[in-house]
Amino acid sequence: MQKKSLRIVHYLNQFFGGVGGEDKAHIEPQVIGGALGPGIAVQNVLGEQGKVVATVICGDNTFAEKIEETSEKVLELIRPFQPDAVIAGPAFGAGRYGIACGAVCKAVQERFSIPTATGMNKENPGIDLFRQYTYIVKTPKTGIGMAGAVSKMVSIVTRLAAGQRVGKPSEEGYFSRGLMTNEVSAQTGAERAVAMLLNKLKGKPFDSEISLPQYDRVKPAPRIQDMGSATVALITDGGLVPTGNPDKIESVGATRFGAYSIEGVDGLHSDDFEVYHIGYDPIFVHEDPNRLVPVDVLRDMEKEGIIGKLHNKFYSTSGAVCIVENIRRIGQAIAEELKAEGVSCAVLTST
Amino acid sequence: MRLELEIVHTKDIQFSDRTEIVDGELRINRGELQELLERDIRFSKVDIARARPGESCRIVQVHDVIEPRAKTGGSGEDFPGALGKQRMAGQGSTRVLRGAAVVLSDCNKKGLYPTREPNGEIIDMIGPAAEQGTYGKTYNLVLMPRPADRVNPMDYRVALKIAGLKAAADLAGANLDSAPDEVEVYELPSVNDPAKGPEHLPRVVYIFQMLSMQWEPIPGEPVLYGTNIEGLVPTILHPNEVLDGAVLNSYRSICMETYVIQNHPMIKALYRQHGKEIHFAGTIITTAHNNPPEFERTANMAANLAKWVLSADGAILTKAGGGAPEVTLSQTAKRCEELGIKTTIALVPMTADVRDPQSEASIIFNMPELNAIVSMGNPSVAPLELPAVGKVVGRAVPMPNGSPISDAHIRRSASIKGILCQMGSSKFKAVRY
Structure with a gap:
């Protein structure tokens, strides 16, 4: 069977496109037929598999200043060539160029549903903005890595265009796109664990199957100088909700939170609340919800003048098997609301 | 310590007038087993069903799965301390009905916890869950004991486990004098x-x-x-x-x-x-x-x-x-x-x-x-796309969208018994692309 020759469009900035340096960083998107600059390398790797049919060139500042508008213009320049795939850059360590390459790949992938690839150095800000939308191969900081980057990019798009799969980030040399799936391995988990331990014992190399997490460091707010005039809010991730769960907070993987009035109550009553949370045993909270959200104690402290005031609502979500983005968003929303309502500090109770 | 597992390969499961294993066919006297399990005053009634690989069947509210096992030659007690008397486990010989399983389906009206899926964990005997998991490939005897009045949920859970152990020992102990298909030896x-x-x-x-x-x-x-x-x-x-x-x-x-x-x-x-x-x-x-x-x-x-x-x-x-x-x-x-x-x-x-x-x-x-x-x-x-099934075994309730649990639906692998395993039985591996 004769393989179809792929039509590739290549994206470059003003520098790699040979238009000029920083003085030409404001040029508008333009297109020329065939390959140019790094595109020659792309064409060499492609060989008989395909042809660089056009090159789109745009100034880095033009793109960085108006990302969406410029993406649209670039799409319109690409469209008439009906490509099978688009390759951008590589941008190496150049930040504005990286953002442009990522944006072009994202737009092309979304609008034309064809494979895209680009290349960047690990410090390029374009990576975190666009890694989930395209394949960004790892490159050194400068153009010395051109040959390696080009062959990786070409290899990825030609296989995708042929409907073949692309391997793992570590095998293919691209930045993880964050897409997780369960694959069937040749061995059971137990067999892999024994094999991995044997390699570790013998000092042989082994590949851990889970990377260690990196967490944001949160700078604590300054301490409260005078608790006697502070407004204190109660927040919990223990999944306490009014009976019937009016906000439909999920007992696992929560995407929502609720704010529930405690105006004028001296404590929470078991008939009024229940727990939506799969990660702990709610018996003791069901017996007395104050054990999780200590409204009773805070009311006493309010009366005794230890705290100024208890905020008139408590906030609740369910912290079981949550996705970090969701829980970060929930935290930010609660914090903004507390800030807007003049709350000075919060007690967070977890389970 | 030396343990011999006398393996009998189970190739079918049938209800019969006598509990025995004949040429790999597990025959069960359902009434007799029911009578044995209903002696537990924590149950009002014990329903028993079977589910075989390839049947268009979904078992719901699955709490545990037990392999039928019975000690042989007086070398110990069945599930010592739980079912049998306190005796040492791990030595002597044990009869194993490989390929058969006792499935415990929870019939408590309402659990203590509002869970994400009211049908709990399930086992499918056809489709992708059966192919990828452990218990769609076993010949299953499903126990559905109903709690007696005023039996608290904790006591019911204990009773459920004991019922499963009783059935597992009863089935494996049916004809111990027959020769096993193979013997596995574990000795350290x-x-x-x-x-x-x-x-x-x-x-x-x-x-x-x-x-x-x-x-x-x-x-x-x-x-x-x-x-x-x-x-x-x-x-x-x-x-x-x-x-x-x-x-x-x-x-x-x-x-x-x-x-x-x-x-x-x-x-x-x-x-x-x-x-x-x-x-x-x-x-x-x-x-x-x-x-x-x-x-x-x-x-x-x-x-x-x-x-x-x-x-x-x-x-x-x-x-x-x-x-x-x-x-x-x-x-x-x-x-x-x-x-x-x-x-x-x-x-x-x-x-x-x-x-x-x-x-x-x-x-x-x-x-x-x-x-x-x-x-x-x-x-x-990677949730699984489950097909519609002809039969549901266990206390079925509508799914959160209102449709019956027999319908085709997409389900998290963690809500299917036997897909993922903390002890290493599955070949699944989470990979990030």
């Missing part, structure tokens, strides 16, 4: 007798976290020789005891059925390498805790036992429960590494940090020395 020398072990090989221990205290232990629930191990501190168990009915699954554990404990994949994998690449030096059992003094105690004691009692060079650790047990797990592994024991952790990650490409991780610990981790599939990704 005494740990303090290095002359009898392959001393030139690295000594490897398995640190088996059996239960997470993130949930209240159930009073009277048999987990280890009949105790609910609420106050358990780390101790050494012979691997054969685990394989031979001393250890049972707890109601709230995740991805670790009794069936898998009886066929413990990590213990079997270590046995297979014993004398070849490693010296399998024993099993340490632990629990997971919520508070620092408790998880530090467990970590220290387990690491000390591994290092100074079992002389381990390497350790493999697994966990029970959800994300919280990873704290005790990682502390224990860290203590081992500090004592010079190389570790590998194998787990089903439960913390679903799956969509954040920057974190690349789905666990809650970060210690550089814990650099060897096996991922046994992530329950938050």
